[in-house]
Amino acid sequence: MASSNFIDYVKINCRSGAGGAGSVHFRREKHTPKGGPDGGDGGRGGHIILRGNSQLWTLLHLKYRKHIKAENGTAGEGGRRSGAQGEDVILEVPLGTIAREPDSSKKLAEITEDGQEIILFAGGRGGLGNDHFKSSTQQAPYYAQTGEAGLEEWVVLELKLLADVGLVGFPNAGKSTLLSVLSAARPEIADYPFTTLVPNLGVVAYRDYKSFVMADIPGIIEGASQGKGLGLRFLRHIERNSVLLFMIPATTEDIRQEYNTLLNELREFNPELMDKTRLLAITKTDLVDNTALTQLKKSLPKKVPVAFISSVSQQGLDELKDIIWQSLTTTAPV
Structure with missing residues (x-):
């Protein structure tokens, strides 16, 4: 669209x-x-x-x-x-x-x-x-x-879009691709660093005919909470999501730093977002070998459930849905 x-x-x-x-x-x-x-x-x-x-x-x-x-x-x-x-x-x-x-x-x-x-x-x-x-x-x-x-x-x-899960990440983190793989949504993706042009919703099927709604929010850039890029316009949609799924590519040089930067942008926009349940998906794992994966696990944020996925090869997607569903049915925030 x-x-x-x-x-x-x-x-x-x-x-x-x-x-x-x-x-x-x-x-x-x-x-x-x-x-x-x-x-x-x-x-x-x-x-x-x-x-x-x-x-x-x-x-x-x-x-x-x-x-x-x-x-x-x-x-x-x-x-x-x-x-x-x-x-x-x-x-x-x-x-x-x-x-x-x-x-x-x-x-x-x-x-x-x-x-x-x-x-x-x-x-x-x-x-x-x-x-x-x-x-x-x-x-x-x-x-x-x-x-x-x-x-x-x-x-x-x-x-403000109503969704169970909001995808949070910098441009090219793989949010749109994940949504297109897990649901029938077909996000329009730009050929420049702002990726998704508009928010998109998709219904993700789960086990025993259960489902949840996932929202792909346009990519945040550093400074989005101050009005840079497209982020400020769409950050308000994140306020309505029950769970925030942070997405960071496995090829990122410093995953913890990128996670903290994303977290800070949300905090600057609305401190109440810090009370929401947070999950972390390490994306594009098909682009790194097992040795690199072992190394990056050492730099991951503590006390945040993590899933290692590849939307292209569809690795780890069932485990990701399990983590999301468990978070949605648990009242206590992570």
Whole structure:
């Protein structure tokens, strides 16, 4: 899929519908010349609603809808007839979408489940008709309420991919290749050092019909947390992953140093990422001999489960899935 099709950030103007005005009306029939007030209420204005859709994975369909307007409610009528309710506008969004205020970044809503609905901006209430204002001292009220105005605000929709496992690594660590081997996902890979152009999700089949979702996050470079490269734009997707799988090629000169650099980039971006379970995959083991593998094992980080894999020769992939599944079903972080 082309990189332009992945949109994880949009800013749109939303206006909920205004409520309809209440009616000023009096009952006038042939045999009831002095009938009382019977003005109906105005209809509610339409809401702007977010709805989760598990079939979506991008905000592309909203990129060019800069102005979202819900329908106004209609005015009430005589005979205590209420006005029609304005039609709601439902914005279907991928799971993991957050709505924020543009200036303060205050979170307004968060969609995490398929079919979940949240009213982002409520429509205005309809005004009460004059039937509500009659009393023993005011038997013929010549007034009714106007409808309540709708809300009009700019809002930012931001997508953070929901996945069980997030792949973390520098460019060319083999993340995209691993995802393509373990799942049906076919990431688009660039021919320059930034590797993957967009985040990709894949469902990985496990034993006894179990499965888990893996996210390939575009390659981080040193300084990504300060905005260098593509990393800063996509680092937020890692916040939603239950387990972080660090991937470092076996051909790397100093594996421990590279691991610490990756860890530091995540820490700089969001210190809470340090609380997530971490795993380590040493990739491209088909490119080194057994003697080199024995040597590099001495420099590996302590207390982090490690798998030695080759996506090309498909070595160690079952062991890797075992380690991932065990981590996903264990609550205590590594």
